[in-house]
Amino acid sequence: MNEIIEINCIANLTYEIIFCNGEICENSKPGQFLILQKDEFSERVPLTIVNCEDGKVRVIIKVVGRSSLEISEMKVGDSFKNVVGPLGNHSEIRKYGNIVCIGGGVGAAPLLPVTRELKKTGNKIISILGAADANSLILDDEFEKISEKLYITTNDGSKGKKGFVTDILKELLKEKKVDIIWAIGPMIMMREVTKLSVENAVPCWVSLNPIMVDGTGMCGACRVHIKNEIKFACVDGPEFSGADVNWDELISRLSQYRDQEKSATEYKCRCDSNAK
Ligand SMILES: Cc1cc2nc3c(=O)[nH]c(=O)nc-3n(C[C@H](O)[C@H](O)[C@H](O)COP(=O)(O)OP(=O)(O)OC[C@H]3O[C@@H](n4cnc5c(N)ncnc54)[C@H](O)[C@@H]3O)c2cc1C
């Protein structure tokens, strides 16, 4: 159980891990996540389920600190000590019409299963993937297969259009009837996409990733203000209407452990920055 059968570096600091767990596969739906623990001394790390088929679970992890680095250093044949899930609510999948799906950085990973299911339900998908540079872009080949059109933006212009996902979204909202937007990525990206969605009166789903500890609504670590009410992203989300989120509070809370996170990361990542 939880044995890793594949681990691949798919982009700069980004790993795809496939491990065995039949129970999770039987019960998971797009939008849900897991909490994994490498060993009994490790932190609990929330990760979205990207695929679940034939008892094999696929997750994608970006190395951003100590725990994600430790997971990226696991080998085929190693097993996670604990895997809890599926956690959280599944996405609101139904026929909406024209959908713009936006993935920023590793946010493309949680977005993929949702986009796949929205496509299966008969929606027309336009996807926008944004990344810092060509080496950090992930899953563009898989998005291409399920999208009527895929736009790519990179901050440095090394692939696709130079700029941000919001540059493309602005143009699309002028040109096309968009029925709903799905955006998953860095908080600032989701906040900016939400602003555009509100200005254009288009609903927008976002997936929130505040710090989570237990993932079951007990510890309160993941509390967020939604329409001025306190909600727990792990049990009430992780997806919410972007217009209802108190973004400024959420963004400032994300940096509250920055000093501790910095001191925990004392060794260098082995991932080759030119892996892709
Ligand atoms: C519901 C959910 C789904 C997620 N899905 C993915 C995914 O599919 N792929 C992926 O690469 N990342 C995902 N994340 C983020 C991932 O959990 C964090 O990047 C990881 O926990 C960082 O741990 P660290 O020790 O390496 O980094 P640290 O150095 O501890 O922290 C770096 C940053 O990571 C975030 N973080 C740290 N600990 C946690 C925690 N316990 N919970 C949430 N965020 C944390 C904080 O923003 C922090 O500033 C998800 C988070 C949530 C809440």
Ligand code: FES
């Ligand atoms: S992670 Fe503890 S309440 Fe959500």
